[in-house]
Amino acid sequence: MSRKTLTRRQFVAATAMSSAALISAPYVRGAYAAGKLSIGFWDHWVPGANDASTALVKEWGEREKVEVSVDYITSNNKKIELTAAAEAQAKSGHDILQMPSWWPHAYSENLEPLNDVMEPLIKQNGEVNGTVKYLGQSGGKWLAVPATPGSQIKGPCSRIDLMKKHAGIDVQEMYPAGGPPKADNWTMETFLKAAEACQKAGFPFGIGLGETTDSVDTAGAIFQSFGAELVNVKGDITVKTDAVRQALEFYKKLIAVLPPDAPSWDDASNNKWLISGRGAMILNPPSAWAVAKRDAPQVAEQCWTHGFPAGPKGRFAPFLPYFWGVWAFGKNKEAAKSLLAHLSSPAAIEKFVAASGGYDLPAYANMTKLKTWAEEGPPKGTLFHYPDPYQQQTLSIAASPAPPKIAQQIYFQATLTKLALRFAQGEKLETALAWAEGECEGFMRT
């Protein structure tokens, strides 16, 4: 058996020739010439809503010659948060990950700056609201792009009949479909009177006092409407202020007319409360109404989503945005940015909103009057005021304007609802405030 040996000279010559051939060869663009992209999207609860994301991603992938894989991750039991924590620790995972409100700040060191994506998007779609800036920006750097899927306002969803009958309030007249709100009298005082009247009639407002987001978001908007902040924008503790005391006094009166087991409510409890026909109002995105359409149509026909009541310091509505972040350790960042721009185009936003039956909210000012909200029903126009089309509310998140890393802890430890509940259950005001102050001191860790 003969064996031919390769001399050093032959090896060098062959390598040089191969390299030259590779460099001078014409660039042939293959099916997936621009590489691969892996995405983790929030798994939408609306049947079929994920299909809109899949279709948009596929359309972009084919156009840009990028091989895309999408994982839909449920938010149940904090699966998205766990995925984000694991990927940030491992410095490996998806290229794009959809993350809930507080996570861009929590992982700011691991996220790719997205100013080059956001600046053109704002020019194209209009300004974003203050909460999106607060949660998505750090030191002038955009940490993530606001995602339409999953973003929501948790405003009042009222029973037209019960509010009219027991509280004497015509919510359709106050928030007419297709027109601007006539809600000057819709204040915290009116809201409390309505809550008392409905409770007396056996249909209490379904507002949770638990530790999950719905309860915390409501508390956040009510506190803000009184100008009450536990920690201010500079990071100073401001628990023992008149504004906080005023908000607590209001909450005490409200808690007295809420269902007795409201302290144990989770994010599903208020939905069930409305659908079961036991309550005159809940504070929630239109998911409860959408389920009622299927399971209790007679209830759905009487639902009207509208704006939050105004307090002494303004009209605040809880806004909970989702974000798309690009990991700094991702392998195809340019492709990721290009996809995010595609998913934030007006046409894509319209598709997201339509596929979710109006549940998903874009964060941009020019995108609040889409036809889905005007047409959804029954009753027709029930969602018209859901996206705050006349921008009469300050869209806010509980615990803001505290620095986000402190606010995140106030939010997830449910300090606001716990404080209100302690006071309402008989703890002295100053004792409850001292407890909250101690908690906030603990949140100052860096």
Added chain:
Amino acid sequence: MADVVVEQGRLARAARPRKKSASLRHVMGRKSTVAFFLTLPLILLIALLVLYPAFYSLYLATLNKAMTKFVGLSNFTFLFKRETFWMVVKQSCIFAVTAVIFKALIGFIVAHFVHNIPGKKQRKWRGMLLVPWVIPPAMSTLAWLWLFDPSYSAFNYTLSFFGVGPIPWLGDAFWARFSVILVNVWYGAPFFLIMYLAALKSVPDQLYEAASIDGANWWQKIWHITLPMMRNIIAITTLFSLIVTFANFDIVRILTSGGPLDQTHLFATWAFQVGIQSSDIPLGACVSLFMVPILAVAAVFILRDVNKRGNEA
């Protein structure tokens, strides 16, 4: 016998001149070496899934919130100053001790009933009574959540026929603690039942016969025969259950998420809230590590007693 053979082989070979390959063969032929290689996959698995995370969490517990610098034990000293932390310690102890006592008691009583059921029927009862233990707890707890549900509680609906309630099962601190302990007992009692049943079956009938001849009543038989014969099983089962119950997560997470007012939080659920939800992983690691000394003390006491009895035997 095998030991002797191996020993003999070793002695026989020892007479021959030593060779490297022979020595390797000799090492590989040892029973202990074979046993080591057979258990190696398990050792590696435990190292990967238990030891590595345990040491990693120790490391995490020594970092600052941003996980950028070493802070020694200051996370622990910070925790000691937190009111909520001490509440969690107290609640974890109440939860674990109460649940284990009731699981042991119910397991012991039901094991006696089952033990006295004859032949085939006993198999059926054993199977049925094990059902709570074989259903994944996350799933069965969801069913309990519906039973306790504020709007649709089946319990409250039933109680309403007797003019009782509605009871805020998960909305009031007392009832919420009662509910999470109840579900844990429901889930864990079959484990005690099966262990106690196995122990009961190993108690020789002659002992009971002799006691009957001596005129012992049922209580004296239990006190002087059954309990002493089951002591080791009771101790080991209690320790095992105490560890698992202390570290419980799913039941509280699903039923109450720690509420109302943090009054049902356990170490694991609070660690999750602090570590994952509030993005303070080092503090979360500290909270979960705090279970180790408590359980270590319990383990030392219980196992020391088991050893003592073993030596007595």
